[in-house]
Amino acid sequence: MSEIPKAYEPQSVEDKWYDFWLKQNCFTADPARVSPKRPAYSIVIPPPNVTGMLTMGHVLNNTIQDILARKARMDGKEVLWLPGTDHAGIATQTVVEKTLKKAGEIKHRDDLGREKFLERVWAWKEKHGGIIIQQLKKLGASCDWTRERFTMDPEYSRCVQKVFVELYKKGLIYRGKRMVNWDPAAHTALSDEEVEMIEEKGHLWHIKYPFIDDQGKPKADEFVVVATTRPETMLGDEAVAVNPKDPRYTKLVGKKVLLPIQNKPIPIIADELVDPKFGTGCVKVTPSHDPADYEMAVRHKLPLTVVIGPDGRMTAVAGKDFERLDRMKARQLVIEKLTEQGLLVKIEDYVHNVGYSQRSHVPIEPYLSEQWFLKYPSVEKSRACVELGSAGASPAAVGAPADSSEDVANSSEPGKSGRLFAADEASAAAPGAGALPKMRFHPQRWAKVYDHWMGNIKDWCISRQLWWGHRIPVWRKVMKRNDPVMETIDLTVGHTIDKGGLVELSFAPKEGGVSYSRNEYKWIDDEHFELEIITDSPAEIKMLEDFGFTQDPDVLDTWFSSWLWPFATMGWTGDKSQDSNTPTLRAFYPTTDLVTGPDIIFFWVARMIMAGYEFMDDLPFHNVYFTGIIRDKQGRKMSKSLGNSPDPLDLIAKYGADALRFGTMRSAPLGQDILFDEQNVELGRNFCNKLWNACRFRQMMGSAPVSGASAGVPPAEIQGEIDPKLLTSDDKWILLKLDQAIRDITEAFAEYKFSDATATLYRFFWSEYCDWYVEASKAVLVKSVTELNMSNESGATPSNATHLTNRSFNDLTARKANTLAVIDFVLSHTLRLFHPFLPFITEELWHGMGYADDMPENQGGKTIMTAPWPKSLDDDFKGHYGLDDCYLDLAGAKYDLVTLGRNLRREFNIQANKKIKFVLKPAGNIPAHDVEVIKLLLNAEAVELDAGYAPPKGTPMVANSVGELYLPLAGLVDVAAEKARLTKEVAKCEAELEKVQSKLNNPNFAQKVPPNVLQEHQQRLAEWQAKLARAKAALAGLG
């Protein structure tokens, strides 16, 4: 840092250090290094969409993860932050399909065919897949890139298949014809979680269904009225239902009405599901297009008439006029026709919720189709392991991702961690938790949401009618009874059952020895049956394909692969019995923390927990940190269509990655949504600049006392560097403030309160260090010898200046050196405290300031990344340097007097740059140094120390415990102005006194209040009384 630019220039710094970290393998995790002394810390990235772009949401999320990872490294842990990407089935397929359509290459993906289309998706993935990873690197993410994973890597795919087969064998996966949520735009089934309920203003149409006479003709005056929000579905009605207990309709049950337009007689049935209080109490029943109606249809054995096809258009069954018509257009037409026929009784405005596909943003269609479902595994354990916010629960993290401040302060042991070497700690930390380890959510209120969902869990529709994804590992072939193939592969039929039923087969190739799979077959007719084989064995698959079996065309829900992320990325083989876990799994699973958005609590978090228990027999993470959602200044969600989402890369280019990180973290309190404002990033930039310049100032003050060696070394080794005898009250004050900051920040970490940590750092560094300490230090650093001598002769009383009496050049040098040592001590600690938040600038300064040179290679010598996290100052240290808490008050009172003096300047309109003289009448002994500091901070020409000062009438004065500070305005005294000022002051004092006194006067107060509070109030009373007395005296002096 020989040439120091006036302003921090992040662009030149960031790439340099990121490359350095990569080259030095600073991010790689080695399970072999994990030991009781070096516990593991791990975190898996929520894999972003492989072809996605970095959003502000990613910035927030990954900054937090990076902060946790970097802090853990400084705590001496072996850190694995495992990165990767998700194939994101629907999203990616849709993007590629759209792009190809736009380019005019295809009208529909069928034009290319599955194989060719998939080639294009892979090509797209290759082209765009690296972008988001590069963007994360720009942000400073310290992921172990050697372990980057993709959910469609071959090994990962094998895990997915293995899991499918295993769950199938356990009977948890099954295939069935069900009413599912159908996305007519994407042409696929969706899970319940992928459906968004949106409130819409719609209508309730009341329709007459006439009874029929003996000739099958509609009766003109006898009818029932049904109400519906979806008139187009009436084309597929198969009944009208009433409640069996509804006296209005019981006698109608069994009769028939004529379904209008279709002119089809349909029965009136009775079913409990009908709410007699709603509408007319009569419900039209459309078995194929409404889940509730389907239920009734099954009970009453009604035909399943399909009038809306998978593309959202009406089918031929709907009738000639409707065929191929879009469902919304069909609705119009139905209304028209009913109106013509006089069957529309009324139209009511009606607000109701409509299910929308979260992906395609079109209304979903209940659709009857054959799909694969999963009964969730390990539900009980998964539900029980999450700590619900009960009383007495400690807010501290589980698995110790960050040590409590107590630990850091008083223990030299490396931080403890859950898992490998302290696996029982997590459970021990949860009193009465039984055998189950506990997981904690931050903020905890999400646990309730989770618990509620887990308690009402429904089977998961896992099949998707897409091409991009993990294909379902199921093969089928229609075969004849006595098919020769059966001979060849030596299928042994366990037992025979009736046609149409299912049977278990054991599948054993002739040579024998290959795995057992569970299979099914279905009779199609007397001669033919379809054999279905579920397997993940490559050998079996090969054989099946040779025999002409075809694989199920569907793919699995993306989340069916993501839910394995915490262990499938660590080399899981699925072979639990042989304990074949990889060293990575053994060292880093379960992971310590998960950082994610609450919007995927069901999609991902809950499912990972269940998969963890089911396949690893252990929870996947100890703590889950839920970020807020990033919104724009108006509180709207960030979205591409609104164009309100800034490109983080632009922000990094403009302000620097550190600025973006700091600004984001400062405005992101735990558990609250974040309103993004570029001003936050600007604040971060300004802060980096402040940090930069504070270090620049240090550099400009000359070389460090003893090659700067004092800086980074742990407190015990620093004793030769800072001379306790030479410490000023300012030095002691800032060291005590540093100590407090270390405690506060470490505590904030333990509670995942990153915005608190940044706020504390900001306040400490800017307000305390820069505004007070650095300015005060100039009294030593920028003084010439002569000036010092002069100020001493005029100011200090001899008795208080013992260490100044023999003032010599050497003395001044020693004092300067000591101040620099204190500065180095503070800065080297501060840089480390900042490093998790501001990785780039702190690394640059760490080296530039020479602090790296003084540290052992693996303790910060190579990089600040591995420098030890600052410990708060222990009692020995404080004792040795005389850091008594009284210095907080001593120096504090001095600064307070300065503020009062500045205030005075301001009130008497003395320009900021005008040097004037003050007179200080000290209340007691005051070191010359302190007088010098007061003079400097007041920007005064001089501060005359005069214990017997007799001010001319009307001389403005302020005072506190330090003494009385006068502003002699030689001949310019405006008695009236001072009178006005003091009168105001008196009024204020009296008002405050009134407040305190009324409390103290209350007899109950003295009796019931705790002693410390009482004392506080009495002290406050005394203070205001003193102030009042001074003001009154001054006022009286004016005459």
Place this chain on the structure above:
RNA sequence: GCGCGGUUAGCUCAGUUGGCAGAGCACUACCUCGACACGGUAGGGGUCACAAGUUCAAGUCUUGUACCGCGCACCA
């Protein structure tokens, strides 16, 4: 309908076990004084949504109300 957040300075938000209402931005005035104008100094600005209760004491605890946001479940 059930549940969860939120309501504090013009804006965005902190506010620990109840004990003197805070920060950043914005605003006003002065200041380029040997780190920094991406800066310094000082200042103005609040009926803590409303109502009742508990308490010596309520932004903080209890109950209720209003409004904003979110989630879950829904009867056509």
